[in-house]
Amino acid sequence: HPTTLIPYSERIKFHTNPTAIKILEIMDRKKTNLAVSVDVNTAKEALEVVRRVGASVCMVKTHCDIFEDFTPAFIEELVRLSKELDFIIFEDRKFADIGNTVSLQYSSGVHKIASWADLTNAHSVPGPGIIAGLAKVGQPLGRGLLLLGEMSSAGSLAVGGYTEQTFKMAQDAGREFVIGFIAQNRVDHVDKIKEGEDYLIMSPGVGLGKKGDSLGQQYRTPRECVVDSGADVIIVGRGIYGVEGGEQAVRDEAERYRQEGWKAYEERLGR
Numbered sequence: 001h002p003t004t005l006i007p008y009s010e011r012i013k014f015h016t017n018p019t020a021i022k023i024l025e026i027m028d029r030k031k032t033n034l035a036v037s038v039d040v041n042t043a044k045e046a047l048e049v050v051r052r053v054g055a056s057v058c059m060v061k062t063h064c065d066i067f068e069d070f071t072p073a074f075i076e077e078l079v080r081l082s083k084e085l086d087f088i089i090f091e092d093r094k095f096a097d098i099g100n101t102v103s104l105q106y107s108s109g110v111h112k113i114a115s116w117a118d119l120t121n122a123h124s125v126p127g128p129g130i131i132a133g134l135a136k137v138g139q140p141l142g143r144g145l146l147l148l149g150e151m152s153s154a155g156s157l158a159v160g161g162y163t164e165q166t167f168k169m170a171q172d173a174g175r176e177f178v179i180g181f182i183a184q185n186r187v188d189h190v191d192k193i194k195e196g197e198d199y200l201i202m203s204p205g206v207g208l209g210k211k212g213d214s215l216g217q218q219y220r221t222p223r224e225c226v227v228d229s230g231a232d233v234i235i236v237g238r239g240i241y242g243v244e245g246g247e248q249a250v251r252d253e254a255e256r257y258r259q260e261g262w263k264a265y266e267e268r269l270g271r
């Protein structure tokens with residue numbers, strides 16, 4: 001695939017969305033294609049994980065509705081850390097409703113996601129109105145959107161024609177707001193991508209140990225994701241924050257995944 005042979009730094013020129021540009025700049029600057037998913041019960045614990053892994057990552061992924069102690073002060077500190085430690089914030093909200101509803105869910109409520117999350121994502125199942133509804137809120141703020149092209153879980157229905165139509169939907173929407181996909185493979189196939197187009201492919205379901213969990217999650221190694229499947233960003237949750245051994249072990253594990261992800265990227269470039 002042509003895009004996978006171009007360094008992150010040289011792909012900046014294909015983008016106009018400020019979040020896409022920022023991610024690629026951070027990846028190049030910090031030599032990391034690792035994102036950490038902080039799916040812990042409290043905002044307090046999440047911040048502890050972020051302080052430990054922040055230096056090793058290009059992105060921190062949240063599910064803000066998991067935190068039982070969610071407050072605006074938590075967001076303030078997360079945003080402060082994102083600047084201090086140089087990463088972007090991805091709220092993995094997986095919007096899935098009609099345009100009008102998602103624009104409210106994105107801007108309002110307790111979480112006010114658009115006010116702090118650089119990046120969020122959406123299912124394509126409602127049709128292109130979901131992109132328009134989110135863009136209305138997020139695009140003026142310079143935010144970015146990923147569509148869910150595929151999922152890592154066993155038995156996912158987001159395969160084949162669904163994935164292809166999701167790609168087509170993104171392409172039709174233009175790249176001012178939609179900057180890429182959550183997927184297990186490159187969905188921007190060589191025969192479909194147009195001159196000058198570039199999409200960021202981010203893959204969850206990454207682990208160096210276990211092959212999965214008891215609820216359908218399936219893990220691949222960073223090398224399988226980046227070299228074999230062409231992912232640009234690898235997303236790791238329990239493999240990093242769930243490691244035994246306390247604070248230093250979490251730091252070390254994040255660094256191990258960063259090195260594995262970067263090594264795979266260099267292999268892909270033929271370096």
Ligand code: 5IU
Nearest residue numbers: 037150151152153182204205236237238
């Ligand atoms: N996540 C997936 N698979 C997907 C999508 C999102 O695992 O296809 I879209 C999320 C769920 C969780 C994180 O927040 O990524 C992976 O966590 P673990 O590495 O702990 O399995």
